[in-house]
Each structure stands twice: as C-alpha cells, then as structure tokens.
Amino acid sequence: MPVNIPETAQKRVVIIGAGFAGLRLARKLFKHNFQVVLIDRNNYHQFQPLFYQVATSGLEPSSISFPLRKVFQKSENVFIRIAEVRRIMSEKKLIDTTLGTVWYDYLIIATGATTNFFGMESFETNSIPMKSVSEALFLRNTLLENFEKAVTIRDEEEVRRLLNIVVVGGGPTGVEVCGALAEMKKFVLPKDYPELDFNLMNITLVEANTHLLAGMTEVAGKKALDYLANLGVEVKLKHKVEKYDGNTVELEDQENLETRSLIWAAGVKGQMPSGIKKENVVRGNRIKVDAYNRIDGCENIFAIGDIAYMETKAYPQGHPQVAQVALQQANCLAENLKKMQRKKDLVPFKYRDKGSMATVGRNRAVVDLPHLRFAGFPAWLVWMFVHLMSIVGVKNRLVIFINWLWNYMTYDQSLRLIIRPSAKSVEWQKRQK
Amino acid sequence: MPVNIPETAQKRVVIIGAGFAGLRLARKLFKHNFQVVLIDRNNYHQFQPLFYQVATSGLEPSSISFPLRKVFQKSENVFIRIAEVRRIMSEKKLIDTTLGTVWYDYLIIATGATTNFFGMESFETNSIPMKSVSEALFLRNTLLENFEKAVTIRDEEEVRRLLNIVVVGGGPTGVEVCGALAEMKKFVLPKDYPELDFNLMNITLVEANTHLLAGMTEVAGKKALDYLANLGVEVKLKHKVEKYDGNTVELEDQENLETRSLIWAAGVKGQMPSGIKKENVVRGNRIKVDAYNRIDGCENIFAIGDIAYMETKAYPQGHPQVAQVALQQANCLAENLKKMQRKKDLVPFKYRDKGSMATVGRNRAVVDLPHLRFAGFPAWLVWMFVHLMSIVGVKNRLVIFINWLWNYMTYDQSLRLIIRPSAKSVEWQKRQK
Structure with missing residues (x-):
C-alpha cells in the first residue's frame, strides 16, 4: 500500500534520516521546486554532540531534540513521515517503509552511523x-x-x-x-x-x-x-x-x-538500509559514493553524512564521520539537485575542515583550528559558543544556556530523575506486537 | 533481610510516599531528633497539579519533578530508599519492601491516591x-x-x-x-x-x-x-x-x-498498602484516622494526605483530596511527633481552607477564595503565581516561568517529542523479570 503523500508535478526527493545531513538537505530544499519527503523513525532531530550531557543528568532530552514538524511548519513542499525504512527497491524507484511504499525521483540515504561493537x-x-x-x-x-x-x-x-x-x-x-x-x-x-x-x-x-x-x-x-x-x-x-x-x-x-x-x-559503523548492493558497501559499513555523493551505478540515489564514503585526494580513506562533513555534503547536494533541475553541470564536493574540539569539564577544553590550537578556559568558551549556536531552536538555546550557567555556578546538575515508562505504556507496546 | 539503614538512638520515623504530605513531613523533621526513612518507588517528588501540561507538551517531566536526594543533600538524619512497599506488619513494627525489611517506631502512610475506574x-x-x-x-x-x-x-x-x-x-x-x-x-x-x-x-x-x-x-x-x-x-x-x-x-x-x-x-481512590486491617478502610479506599491522623487501634501508625479519611464537624464526609490538606496534615503531624517526644499533649488537626482554583487556558481561570471569587485574567495570573511558588526548586521555577512566557508569546509548545525507551532498556527490563 502506498503512503498517503499528495501527487504533484514536482520531482520527488525522498530523504531517509533527519540527522545533520538529512535535516540540512530538507531545509535547503524548503520552498524550492521539489516535493521533499523526509523519513525518520523519530519525530525529532537529535543533537548528537550533547548526548553525553543527557547521560550525565546535565541536560534534558528535550533541550537537544527538536520536533521535525516544527522545523517545517506551514511548509507546502516538505512532507514528514515517521517510519522505519524496510527496503530500498532501486529497480522500481520505490522504498518500502513501515507505513507503506513511497516512490521517488531522487533518493537520499542519510541514515548516519550506529554503534560498532566490532563483532564482540x-x-x-x-x-x-x-x-x-x-x-x-x-x-x-x-x-x-x-x-x-x-x-x-x-x-x-x-x-x-x-x-x-x-x-x-x-x-x-x-x-x-x-x-x-x-x-x-x-x-x-x-x-x-x-x-x-x-x-x-x-x-x-x-x-x-x-x-x-x-x-x-x-x-x-x-x-x-x-x-x-x-x-x-x-x-x-x-x-x-x-x-x-x-x-x-x-x-x-x-x-x-x-x-x-x-x-x-x-566506534561507529554505517547504519545500512537493506537493498543496497553489496559491491557498493565498503569498510566501516559505509556506502561508496562519487564526488557528487552519488552511489556507483545509481543515477538518482545519493548518500550523505556518516553513511557516505567518498575517496578524495585530500581524504584517501574517506572523510571523518563528523557533523561538519554531513552539513557540507547536504549543502553541496542541495545545490547539485537544483543544478540538475536546470540541466547545469554538477559541482564536486570539497570538504573545508573548520577544525575540531572537545571538552573535558569546567574551564577545560581543547580546540584545533586549521592554523591555531589552544586549550583551557578560552577553548572551553569557544566550545560552548559553537555548540550553543549549532543547536536548532531559539528556546533550546536559551534553556541550554540557563542550564549551563546554573550548573556552572552551583556545581550541580539537578536532573537526576529516574523516569521509567508507565506500566500502561509497556503493556500497550506488548499488545501491539 | 533488613534494609541497610544505620542504627541510632533516635526514634525512627518511616514515611511511605514522597508526595505533598510525605515530602513535607520529612522536611519538617529534617535536622530534628528523629531518624527519618523516606520510601518512594520513584527517586523524585512529582508536582501533580501540572501533569496536564506535561501531557499536552507544555512542560518537561523534569520541570515538575524534583530529585528527593537533592532535597535532603548532606542530611544526616533523613535516609531515602527507592523501593515498593510490599506489606505492613504492624504486630512486629516492620514493613516489608522490595529492598528488604525496615523496622519503625512511627509509621506514616502517605501513599496518596490513584485512578479510580469504579470497577469499569x-x-x-x-x-x-x-x-x-x-x-x-x-x-x-x-x-x-x-x-x-x-x-x-x-x-x-x-x-x-x-x-x-x-x-x-x-x-x-x-x-x-x-x-x-x-x-x-x-x-x-x-x-x-x-x-x-x-x-x-x-x-x-x-x-x-x-x-x-x-x-x-x-x-x-x-x-x-x-x-x-x-x-x-x-x-x-x-x-x-x-x-x-x-x-x-x-x-x-x-x-x-x-x-x-x-x-x-x-475519580481517585486511596492507594492502599497491604497489611491495613479491613475495619480501618472506609469509602474511597481511604484509611480512617482520628483527629491526630492516627489509625484506629494503632498507637504509632498514622495516615496523612489523600489516603487519610478524617471526619470532623466541618467536614463530616472527610476532607477534600487536595494538596493543601496534605501539606497542613503533614505540618500538624510533624508538630505532634515533636510533642510526643517531649511528652506533651497533642494538637488535633484543623483544616484552613485557603481556596481553590482552576485554569482553562490563556487569560482564563477561576479562583474561589474564602471571601472572594474572581475569574479571567487576574485569576489566571494568580493561578500561575501560586503554582510557580509551590514548585520545589528555584531552577524548576525559572525553567517553568520561561516556558510559560515563551508559550504565551509564541502560542506554541515546542516539546512535541515522542521519546520512546531504547531497545536496550526494554530488553534489560525483560531480563530482570
């Protein structure tokens, strides 16, 4: 059974995954002449770099999650579907999901990476x-x-x-x-x-x-x-x-x-949807793509972000699996999709490394920029500023800022709550199976 | 097996339930000459009057929940145990919990009320x-x-x-x-x-x-x-x-x-722990108590809050099951426990009705005070102020205030996230059973 999505004259771009790559691409195509279908198993985008603060009671899940429907409120060309993808059927230009089948003109795989236990x-x-x-x-x-x-x-x-x-x-x-x-x-x-x-x-x-x-x-x-x-x-x-x-x-x-x-x-490995040909899967369970993020032998299927593996001169082992690569690949692909529409030449992806950073605690962080590296209190301030600005949603920024300020002043995180699912929720979940 | 609680010369007060009544009582006995054991199935106090805002995506669970251990940080006389109570054994002055047995000098039942389906x-x-x-x-x-x-x-x-x-x-x-x-x-x-x-x-x-x-x-x-x-x-x-x-x-x-x-x-009914004699249970599944909240025939067991049923001249059908009664009964019992220690006469409970209120939405609420009633915008402001001031924790107040202000200005609640338990959490829960 096909999923209930209106038929239009626009080319349909189906994006699997609303992480950094998928969400950015959908936003770049927002209000352009495409019908965009964004599929994710969750109804929210998650800001991965701060998961560890949720785990250590410093932030609430809601502060680093953002409802997808809110991002695309009143949107006429972006359709959100909360579903798991079961299989890609490239010969029919269809994907099978838990909600039914969806056809596509262009398919973008942005399923990201998952934990790698290396077989242990x-x-x-x-x-x-x-x-x-x-x-x-x-x-x-x-x-x-x-x-x-x-x-x-x-x-x-x-x-x-x-x-x-x-x-x-x-x-x-x-x-x-x-x-x-x-x-x-x-x-x-x-x-x-x-x-x-x-x-x-x-x-x-x-x-x-x-x-x-x-x-x-x-x-x-x-x-x-x-x-x-x-x-x-x-x-x-x-x-x-x-x-x-x-x-x-x-x-x-x-x-x-x-x-x-x-x-x-x-470690991580690519979160591979089923239906990708074996010869396209390379090490780290990633999908091999060309300079336009196109999957070898598939004119209209692309992979971006952590799941994509692109060999370039500067990165002969593929790009690092970080947010910056995902965002830049999404930007590049959005431009290329628009170029395809206008039958113009495509631009190959080129990664601009903006640097990387990590924080260890109060006043302690390390920052590597292309031509500069520093540590300590200034690095910690830069880390906070960059992360705060990368978060989706003004209110999330505000709430996180207050939490950080509060925790900094009181040396305390006050979210030490063990909230379990209600008995009914467990019971109903069982009933559905 | 007994629960690991240090033995002291102090009289031990065991409180079952950390709702309005139980938490208030423990706070009133904080730093007094009692050993207080506060037992709850959750590690947090929940602010019931705002559950509906959690349900409608207006507030986060963490904003209206407060970790019990934080309330009693550095406390030397309050011991918190996260457990379910299995049975009260009054003849042995013991209760059986999922963590083991706990003996008591005074037992306070503050288990509150649960949903009443009236047998349907x-x-x-x-x-x-x-x-x-x-x-x-x-x-x-x-x-x-x-x-x-x-x-x-x-x-x-x-x-x-x-x-x-x-x-x-x-x-x-x-x-x-x-x-x-x-x-x-x-x-x-x-x-x-x-x-x-x-x-x-x-x-x-x-x-x-x-x-x-x-x-x-x-x-x-x-x-x-x-x-x-x-x-x-x-x-x-x-x-x-x-x-x-x-x-x-x-x-x-x-x-x-x-x-x-x-x-x-x-509707609600009392959340009855097992081990209470049938003759002490009255309508609404509540426990009959005297003017000192003492259970008939039990010198050292008390019930306070929604679970307690006290007939007085002013309230021949028992008090309403609201937060104010719970808090005032806890205050009264705390005083009486201290009086018992000093072998002084006990003071009977007397309810001072401070009024009640309900809100329907933006600028819309109703307030009944003892000598005054009003509605609309002023009632709505009073409702917000009273609820904000009743919340435990300065940060919770701040976060709720920001949320309310934000929602008021934007006509929007941004917490529409369907966050489900992780697969591992479900798997591990099964394993424990």
Missing part, C-alpha cells in the same frame, strides 16, 4: 551505547539505579562494582563523558549520597590507541589526558578490551576491571 | 489515566502518535477517530487538560500538520454531575463551562459513560462517541 558479542549484550537520546537516557537511569542499589548493600566488593564506571573508547564522546562523570563524582554524588564512600569509585577510560582524541592533534590528546588525570580519571592507553560479562571487563594481557556500568564509545 | 474494566484497559509523570508522558506520546497515524490515512472516519479526544471527568484535571488540548488544536496542530483538516477533530468533556469543578462554587463551574465552550470544547454534563472498547465510547441513553484517545480523569 559480550559487549553488545552487556555494555551501554550512547548513540541516541533514548540510549543516553537509559544510561542516565542505569547509573542512578546503580547508585541507589549501592546504598542498600553492605558488601564492599559489590559496592565498588556498582560505583565503578568503565568507558571504552577515547574519542570525543569517551573523553567528554569521562570528564562529566568525574565532575559528578567530585561535586554532586557525595552530597546526594552521604551514606556512600566515593573513594571506592573508579572511573576508567580504556583506549587501544597510543593517545586520546585520535581525530585531533597529538597535543590536544595529551592535554585531554592531563585534564582527565587531574579530575581523577584513570586513563589506560594502548589497552584492548576482550570480554565483558556484566560484572568484569577482561583486558588483553592485563588485570581485569570490576564494574556494572560499561559505556561503549569505541 | 473496559475503561481500565483502554483509557489513559494521568496520575503520574510517566502516565502524563505516555498520554503525550499517544496523542502525538495518533496525529502521525492520521496523516497517513485516507479513510475520513478513521481520521476522525484518531483526532477526536474524549475526556471523562469535569474536575480541575479534566477541565485543565481540555483547555490545553483546545488551545493546541487552535494554535499549534494546524501549523504542525498542514496536511490534516482539524475541523474533523472534536474535543469532548463528559461529566456525570450537573456542573463542572464540583469542589468549587457553582459560579466557578459555570465560568469554566463558558471558557471551554468558547474554546470549542463540547461539554456533556449529566452524561455517564458506560463502556469503551478503544474505538467507541458508549454513553448511557445517548449516542456514542468515536475516539482512539480517552483520557480518564473521573
């Missing part, structure tokens, strides 16, 4: 990933529940296991969540749980590489390491994890770590 | 109650999901059923949620869903009584009726609902109403 099942089962607002909330609830359990237990070994947190992966996510957890341990938890001895609690960051923040300069990685050590985080570089049963993390050739909370931030 | 199973199964933050969120998600479904459907009858909302119960909750929904229909939904025809949507309030807001003056009820009619809500007074299968509401001697969303706000 014990981590997939027992660790906690952080690649969606829902997962960040789940992590928050799990940590808080473990503290609550620790209060009621007398066995010191078990208390340690409940308090300890191990983070695997020393990229920006791993570094930022470790910093936030260390500040919670220092400023908030002893006040909330006067009954517990937080000297028993260890926060450990495990990274296989020789330095942190692999995407940035080595200087930045070293600085981040200093900051984390300063906050009491134990950083284990050149260590590989092997197995995790929910209680004990086994390290390669090393002693074990005891923890009930293992946060997995070790 | 079809409503219990298919309608949506609104007696917790989680339920309010579930209601929000359900309404938004129904709008999303309506977009994809061509059958007009089914579209109507998805858009229509029926609210049963014309007390403050029913009136307030109807007002908020009517404003959403008027200001927000047509912008979010330009594809849908909201002339198809009916909001209906069904009330068995002859007027709305039974706890207030008849003038206030009439005014609320005017306001609702003005906003396009169809109010059916003197109508009783009989059955609801999830699609069709059957009314006694009347035509049916078609809706997929029935909000149940028709």
